[in-house]
Amino acid sequence: MKTESKHTAIIIDDEPNALVVLRKLLDIHCPQVEVLASVLNSIEGLEKIKALKPDIVFLDIEMPQMNGFQLLSSLDEINFHLIFTTAYDQFAVKAFKFNALDYLLKPIDPVELKSAVKKINEKSAFLPQQLEQISEMLHESEKGHVPGRIAFPHTKGYRFISLSDIIYCESESNYTVLHLVNEPKFTVCRTLGEIEDILITSHFLRIHRSYLVNTKKIKEFIKGEGGYLIMENEIEIPVSRNKREQLGSILKPN
Structure with missing residues (x-):
């Protein structure tokens, strides 16, 4: 029988009850994880990470003195597996998924916890761009905005x-091709559906199963049978029948 790999961990959260609950859940559902320390503030958490060098850090985002992102930015390198614990939901969940980051929504579900711990050996290195991206996304979401730029x-x-700079996005199997202003197209490792999820509150609209367009880059909407758009780069894009009314209302002058 295959034995599970042992891991060490630190929990950082400014809520005492959250520390107790997560530690108990780990004891019961993830006995292969040894908790080296549970700390109530990010300053002490930073010291513990440097001193104990854990395999895993369970990190709350919103904390006084220094939030989770500021803590991570204070490290010379992130050489541990990071699992965010957060009370954020909806847009934040999409942002975490888009950036391929592990997260646990509070109250923490034991099944989700086991799944996150199980994935530790499968994950690739954490990149600084992911930290910058998720921090910017959550900051903007609090104000009801989508960030002006996204790390694809x-x-x-x-x-x-x-x-x-995005004129439209085109589906290409499990990838998406971004057609940009004044530069070559760019292929990203996300499906069109995943990109639509992250841009849903912005000025982008899925007008066809294969196309997501920047409505600010539409030059002309040709109606009737076989309706289509002419984009700023003169490319014609088909519009699905069930999207024509929605598109028309968006383009209608106020």
Whole structure:
């Protein structure tokens, strides 16, 4: 019988009850994880990470003195597996998924906890761009905004692209091709559905199963049978029948 790998962990959360609950859940459901320390503030958490060098850090985001992102930015390198614990939901969940980051929503579900711990040996290295991206996304979401730029994952890492530079996005199997202003197209390692999820509150609209367009880059909407858009780069894009009314209402002058 295959035995599970042993791991050491630190829990950082400014809520005493959250520390107790997570530690108990780990004892019961993830006995292969040894908790080296549970700390109530990010300053002490930073010291413990440097001193104890854990395999895993369970990190709350919103904390006084220094939030979770500021703590991570204070480290020379992130050489541990990071699992965020957060009370954020909806947009934040999409942001975490888009950035391929592990997270646990409070109150923590034991099944989700076991799944996150199980994935530790499968995860690749944490990149600084992911930290910058998720911090910016959550900050903007608190104000009801979508960030002005997003770090899109590709085969060599992440690349920040301004949303205003995207004319439209085109599905290509499990990848998406971004058609940009004044530069070649760019292929990202996310499906069109995943990109739609993260841009849903912005000025982007899924007008066809294969296309997500920046409505600010539409030059002309040709109605009637076989309706289509002419984008700023003169490319014609088909509009699904069930999207024509919604598109028309968006483009209608106020």
